[in-house]
Amino acid sequence: MTMASTLTETETDGAKAKETGDLTQQPRFAVCVTTMNRVDRLTACLDQLARCDPPPSLVVVSDDSPDPSVRAANEAAVAAHPGVVYLAGPRRGVCANRNNAINHCLAQTSRCDYLSFLDDDILIDADFFAAARKHYEATPAQRRYLTVLTGGAPNGPHLHVCVPMHLSFACYFKKGDVPQTVQINASVFPLELFTQETFDENIFFGTEDAELCLRMLRRGYSIELEPGLRSLETMTGRGVLTATRAAGLTRYQLCCEAARLYIGVKRYRVIEPNLMRFAGFVFFYFGHMTVYLARRGALSQLVPIVRTSNVWRVFTGHGAR
Incomplete structure (x- = not known):
């Protein structure tokens, strides 16, 4: 641009x-x-x-x-x-x-x-x-x-x-x-x-x-x-992404967790590169997310979260500057 x-x-x-x-x-x-x-x-x-x-x-x-x-x-x-x-x-x-x-x-x-x-x-x-x-x-x-x-x-x-x-x-x-x-x-x-x-x-x-x-x-x-x-x-909690729900998560929640994965990986690999913090974030994220989803009977949403995150694009150089 x-x-x-x-x-x-x-x-x-x-x-x-x-x-x-x-x-x-x-x-x-x-x-x-x-x-x-x-x-x-x-x-x-x-x-x-x-x-x-x-x-x-x-x-x-x-x-x-x-x-x-x-x-x-x-x-x-x-x-x-x-x-x-x-x-x-x-x-x-x-x-x-x-x-x-x-x-x-x-x-x-x-x-x-x-x-x-x-x-x-x-x-x-x-x-x-x-x-x-x-x-x-x-x-x-x-x-x-x-x-x-x-x-x-x-x-x-x-x-x-x-x-x-x-x-x-x-x-x-x-x-x-x-x-x-x-x-x-x-x-x-x-x-x-x-x-x-x-x-x-x-x-x-x-x-x-x-x-x-x-x-x-x-x-x-x-x-x-x-x-x-x-x-x-004026419409707190009534966004267009909250209307759809699958296996215990709204579309809004799924997108937010997907974004958090992408941002954390990009942060510690590209923006503030630090291998130890990168490894720590990935370990914490998936450990925390597994517990979070299990408590809601929504473990099946882990794969859609990862897919929605586009996290692999961090490693292929397709992220914004």
């Missing part, structure tokens, strides 16, 4: 500003919304974005809905919101869907400096981008395009509580001293990052943002907490 080969004069000026850290022009924010099979939720998400002050400079919707009638309804919902861009999604998982929207933003660099990612059931506060702008304006110029902002949880008993999190040895989210992961639906990324990294499309769903953060941090980016980035998940 590369930047457009020909830059407009505005884009050239923007690139120079980024090189020097000059933000005399106020930062511009784009939003990538990924959707599938939830027309009403998408409409509510876009309605709320229209209430933001300042508004995002660009909103891109990438639609993974398999049913043509649903895609048509989503396209109509987007058309009712002036300036919002509709894209047919690749239907290869959430990472590919996000990358599809990112590609459009990379072709529109004159319109945005930062990206946020929203699922279709997310509502953000009206001052979301005002909080991001204020934070970046207070950030040292040389770090503005190397800093990712993240807010608090969009659901649960700790709604909007902003605490530093990291990915544990076993690739679970844990509290830490320094933020090393983000709340993907309450975050802001420099657009420039995505000329260097993409979401890894070997991950169908689950912890994909944490894997991106592992690579991002090694490139010198940092993550800072911003409590003003508040979002609300």
